[in-house]
Amino acid sequence: xxxxxxxDKAHGxxxxxxxxxxxxxxxxxxxxxxxxxxxAGLFILFIVIASxxxxxxxxxxxxxxxxxxxxxxxxxxxPKGSREHLLGTDHLGRDILSRLIYGSxxxxxxxxxxxxxxxxxxxxxxxxxxYYGSWxxxxxxxxxxxxxxxxxxxLSIAVVAVLGPSLRNIIIVLGITGxxxxxxxxxxxxxxxRELEFIEAIHALxxxxxxxxxxxxxxxxxxxxxxxxxxxxxxxxxLESALSFLGLGVQPPTPTWGGMLNDGxxxxxxxxxxxxxxxxxxMLTVLGINLLGDWxxxxxxxxxxx
Amino acid sequence: MxxxxxxxxxxxxxxxxxxxxxxxxxxxxxGDPTALLLPQEATAEDRARFRHEMGFDDPLIVQYGxxxxxALRGDFGxxxxxxxxxxxxxxDRMPATVQLTLAAMLISVSIAVxxxxxxxxxxxxxxxxxxxxxxxxxxxxPVFWLGIMLILVFGVKLRLLPAFGMxxxxxxxxxxxxxxxxxxxxxxxxxxxxxxxxxxxxxxRTARAKxxxxxxxxxxxxxxxxxxxxxTVIGLEMGTLLGGAIITETIFAWPGVGRLTVQAIxxxxxxxxxxxxxxxxxxxxxxxxxxxxxxTYLDPRVRYE
Numbered sequence: 001x002x003x004x005x006x007x008d009k010a011h012g013x014x015x016x017x018x019x020x021x022x023x024x025x026x027x028x029x030x031x032x033x034x035x036x037x038x039x040a041g042l043f044i045l046f047i048v049i050a051s052x053x054x055x056x057x058x059x060x061x062x063x064x065x066x067x068x069x070x071x072x073x074x075x076x077x078x079p080k081g082s083r084e085h086l087l088g089t090d091h092l093g094r095d096i097l098s099r100l101i102y103g104s105x106x107x108x109x110x111x112x113x114x115x116x117x118x119x120x121x122x123x124x125x126x127x128x129x130x131y132y133g134s135w136x137x138x139x140x141x142x143x144x145x146x147x148x149x150x151x152x153x154x155l156s157i158a159v160v161a162v163l164g165p166s167l168r169n170i171i172i173v174l175g176i177t178g179x180x181x182x183x184x185x186x187x188x189x190x191x192x193x194r195e196l197e198f199i200e201a202i203h204a205l206x207x208x209x210x211x212x213x214x215x216x217x218x219x220x221x222x223x224x225x226x227x228x229x230x231x232x233x234x235x236x237x238x239l240e241s242a243l244s245f246l247g248l249g250v251q252p253p254t255p256t257w258g259g260m261l262n263d264g265x266x267x268x269x270x271x272x273x274x275x276x277x278x279x280x281x282x283m284l285t286v287l288g289i290n291l292l293g294d295w296x297x298x299x300x301x302x303x304x305x306x
Numbered sequence: 307m308x309x310x311x312x313x314x315x316x317x318x319x320x321x322x323x324x325x326x327x328x329x330x331x332x333x334x335x336x337g338d339p340t341a342l343l344l345p346q347e348a349t350a351e352d353r354a355r356f357r358h359e360m361g362f363d364d365p366l367i368v369q370y371g372x373x374x375x376x377a378l379r380g381d382f383g384x385x386x387x388x389x390x391x392x393x394x395x396x397x398d399r400m401p402a403t404v405q406l407t408l409a410a411m412l413i414s415v416s417i418a419v420x421x422x423x424x425x426x427x428x429x430x431x432x433x434x435x436x437x438x439x440x441x442x443x444x445x446x447x448p449v450f451w452l453g454i455m456l457i458l459v460f461g462v463k464l465r466l467l468p469a470f471g472m473x474x475x476x477x478x479x480x481x482x483x484x485x486x487x488x489x490x491x492x493x494x495x496x497x498x499x500x501x502x503x504x505x506x507x508x509x510x511r512t513a514r515a516k517x518x519x520x521x522x523x524x525x526x527x528x529x530x531x532x533x534x535x536x537x538t539v540i541g542l543e544m545g546t547l548l549g550g551a552i553i554t555e556t557i558f559a560w561p562g563v564g565r566l567t568v569q570a571i572x573x574x575x576x577x578x579x580x581x582x583x584x585x586x587x588x589x590x591x592x593x594x595x596x597x598x599x600x601x602t603y604l605d606p607r608v609r610y611e
Contacts, residue, residue: 142317142320142321142324143324145317145321145324145591146321146324146325146328148545149321149324149325149587149588149590149591149594150325150328150583150586150587150590151545151546151548151549151552151586151587151590152549153549153550153552153553154549154552154567154582154583154586155328155583157552157568157571158332158571158579158583159332159335161571161574161579162332162333162335162336162342163335163336234446238448241448241450242448242449242450242553245448245450245553246553246556246568247572248571258450261450261451261454264454265454265557268454268457268458268462269462272458272462275451275454275455275458276455276458278451279447279448279450279451279454279455282448282451283443283446283447283448283451284446286446286447286448287442287443287446290442290445290446291442
């Protein structure tokens with residue numbers, strides 16, 4: 001048992017490891033500042049997160065206050081635009097910039113919480129399927145196949161339509177259905193780590209399965225999990241806005257980017273700004289996450305192909 | 307090889323069974339489908355009668371058995387709205403969806419593969435940078451926004467292309483481009499990275515040293531080996547495209563299965579929703595099966611694993 005504890009310790013909190021971590025962190029920070037793409041991604045995300053957190057202070061107007069006299073006002077650079085509404089107003093006279101700022105909240109909440117749920121489920125399933133193998137593995141991998149058989153968006157709109165569109169239901173549906181990609185990759189990683197000598201050694205010393213799984217295997221397979229999670233935030237944000245775009249997202253008057261796009265679509269012939277800006281917001285956010293995610297992948301796990 | 311085939315066949319069968327369970331379960335998620343199917347003002351008597359008529363008071367397993375039996379015969383019930391067999395409606399719309407999906411595939415592959423190859427060969431050139439930035443943007447763009455922007459630019463401002471509905475080949479351009487963008491971006495990036503990896507291999511150096519002309523090395527020696535992963539991903543992208551078609555068709559009023567499904571969801575026309583979900587999932591599973599078999603055939607290494 002002493003030997004086991006020593007191994008656990010070596011994996012955990014030895015001062016040498018701490019020192020290495022510090023050096024590692026500095027190395028990572030340096031590589032981040034070297035990569036222009038990752039910095040750009042970080043910058044975009046900083047703005048999005050800041051606007052979600054500080055929406056009441058940043059938004060120039062009330063995002064749901066209607067003003068019928070000022071409906072469909074173009075952005076400020078148009079001769080007909082006004083300085084009160086920098087990006088113009090929508091069909092109900094609501095300020096588009098303010099709605100964009102508030103809309104970032106729903107996107108981020110959904111993106112982060114769904115990834116937390118699906119990542120936890122997926123990584124756990126991947127660990128179990130990879131480590132225990134045999135029939136457990138078979139069951140989980142067939143479940144994954146079944147899940148993948150449905151076009152994701154089709155399954156989510158059908159289920160959300162049945163359950164009723166609300167923030168909670170969207171998070172549940174996207175969170176529960178997103179596990180497959182984690183499970184598959186983590187499983188494959190576990191399969192190779194499981195065979196390594198140090199795991200065999202811990203086995204021989206009488207280590208418990210669960211302890212081996214979480215203390216020794218998990219830390220060795222977590223990097224692809226982190227990479228996937230980052231990129232999945234982007235995908236979830238797009239899915240949420242697709243649901244909102246189809247009218248199955250968080251219901252009005254709460255501003256969402258997808259919902260704004262849907263409103264704007266009907267005014268495409270005379271008010272281009274309604275649909276253009278929310279789409280740009282989605283694209284830039286997703287781009288920021290993808291840039292950062294690509295960098296994290298190159299840093300943590302360059303072999304990974306996602 | 308034969309053993310692998312049989313195993314894959316059995317797996318596919320299991321997955322299709324699972325697909326049928328999920329399709330059945332969608333309607334029963336809230337416990338009582340009556341509330342979903344009847345308007346709110348229906349009386350308790352109406353509800354009870356309807357529940358009994360539809361067999362919703364039977365045990366779930368009996369209901370599932372009935373659903374599966376129907377599904378195997380292609381019977382998902384009548385569409386509430388169109389009063390026609392639901393599956394018939396889906397199949398009537400299928401050619402439009404297939405046409406759109408194939409056009410999207412064609413456009414994306416014929417643009418993405420050359421860009422990927424050129425970017426890899428001329429690594430770090432201006433062309434490489436521009437190509438990859440566009441690919442990154444294409445991967446970050448939501449389908450529905452791209453569609454609306456294309457309508458705005460080519461349909462509303464320039465009046466070059468029709469923005470809605472089905473017609474000649476010009477009607478196909480905007481929706482196919484919209485649908486294909488993500489696949490295009492992904493394929494371009496993948497082609498580039500696969501080509502880069504293979505161009506660094508020793509046998510490529512040998513071929514060059516032997517004096518094989520540069521383009522012959524790239525196309526005959528490198529591309530041929532890069533083709534397997536590219537083809538696999540393209541095959542798997544069919545699923546993404548089928549999913550994307552749901553939104554693309556809605557934006558462009560394209561009369562395919564996707565638009566039918568979204569409308570059926572709005573109208574609570576669940577027989578049509580179930581028929582469409584089941585059909586699309588089965589098509590995807592079968593495509594995967596075929597891709598997998600082709601893959602085994604193309605790359606003998608897979609067989610011996």
